[in-house]
Amino acid sequence: MSTEIPAALRDRLASWLAEQSPAGLRQQTEQLRQAYAGGQNSASVDLAAYISTRMPATYAAIAFVLREVALVQPDFAPASMLDVGAGPGTASFAAQTTWPSLSTFILVEQDARFAALAETLAKTLLPTHDVIRQNLFSAAPQVDAVIAAYVLAELPKAQIMKAVLHLWRQTQHTLVVVEPGTPQGFARVRASRDALLAAGAYLIGPCTHAQACPMVAPDWCHFKTRLPRSRAHMHAKAASVPFEDEAFAWLAVSRFAAPLPQARILAPPRTNKVAVTMRVCDALGLHDESFASRHKATYNAAKKLKWGDSLPLPRVPDDD
Numbered sequence: 001m002s003t004e005i006p007a008a009l010r011d012r013l014a015s016w017l018a019e020q021s022p023a024g025l026r027q028q029t030e031q032l033r034q035a036y037a038g039g040q041n042s043a044s045v046d047l048a049a050y051i052s053t054r055m056p057a058t059y060a061a062i063a064f065v066l067r068e069v070a071l072v073q074p075d076f077a078p079a080s081m082l083d084v085g086a087g088p089g090t091a092s093f094a095a096q097t098t099w100p101s102l103s104t105f106i107l108v109e110q111d112a113r114f115a116a117l118a119e120t121l122a123k124t125l126l127p128t129h130d131v132i133r134q135n136l137f138s139a140a141p142q143v144d145a146v147i148a149a150y151v152l153a154e155l156p157k158a159q160i161m162k163a164v165l166h167l168w169r170q171t172q173h174t175l176v177v178v179e180p181g182t183p184q185g186f187a188r189v190r191a192s193r194d195a196l197l198a199a200g201a202y203l204i205g206p207c208t209h210a211q212a213c214p215m216v217a218p219d220w221c222h223f224k225t226r227l228p229r230s231r232a233h234m235h236a237k238a239a240s241v242p243f244e245d246e247a248f249a250w251l252a253v254s255r256f257a258a259p260l261p262q263a264r265i266l267a268p269p270r271t272n273k274v275a276v277t278m279r280v281c282d283a284l285g286l287h288d289e290s291f292a293s294r295h296k297a298t299y300n301a302a303k304k305l306k307w308g309d310s311l312p313l314p315r316v317p318d319d320d
């Protein structure tokens, strides 16, 4: 499944961007970069800069995560979802592609500018939807899937776990959290994992076990997805390469247990003629797993695996 923004949404975004004044986009993009890097929230970011340079990346990360969630829960076919801190509705559009079963979308967004843009986009692209301009702590109905993408980072520290547990109460089936792939983003994800497990949630991913997280600083659990840059994106960032890598951390939990994959790949696999070796996390903790080339079938299958994928391959005992 592609992690690129689908054509209908891309066209709608291009028309919206064409109506904006292009002057200053590069400067606004630099201000946006500095605002997020400095830990500020989205209140001051320019919408055109967000749409040109952040939305393709957050979409790619969310789509990557939802693909993994759908792999672990192949029978999950949500009818309703809540997109919390929706921004322009990025998670709703990604979820619509992952789960065509979705018929009701509730987008909660406190910023009037983002909420208005989400409404403009949703009007033609989403079926039944409601863009609610309010704080995520306000009441919203319970739904099958709740997605909080890149929003915990914007909350005061003291409110983050309160927010996670509030979202869990709104979740009838699956809750997904996506955060920037920084040590701080991972810290929020790990704290959410602890709080949600204590609240009785079942893990869906990226963890393949519910034991204590074995990650030790200065390392942190994160993933990367590569996305192409559009011409507007290249221009806004004064970029010289036509792609970028978005780093993200994530967590999905459910009210229903699902069989989990054997392991998750936590770094780019290394391939040579002797073996494919990859850093994985599983019930044994963090360790390297190797697939020797003398076992051709598993070696060839292992060559296709990427950072962030789950590991379905059986261990071959004499590879140790």
Ligand SMILES: C[S@@+](CC[C@H](N)C(=O)[O-])C[C@H]1O[C@@H](n2cnc3c(N)ncnc32)[C@H](O)[C@@H]1O
Residues within 6 Å of the ligand: 041, 042, 043, 054, 055, 058, 059, 084, 085, 086, 087, 088, 089, 090, 091, 108, 109, 110, 111, 114, 134, 135, 136, 137, 148, 149, 150, 151, 154, 155
């Ligand atoms: C970085 S943007 C992410 C937008 C979108 N989820 C995405 O992934 O592209 C964070 C969004 O959360 C919104 N937000 C931040 N704090 C919020 C809160 N307490 N309640 C509702 N929305 C909030 C911001 O206004 C902003 O639109």
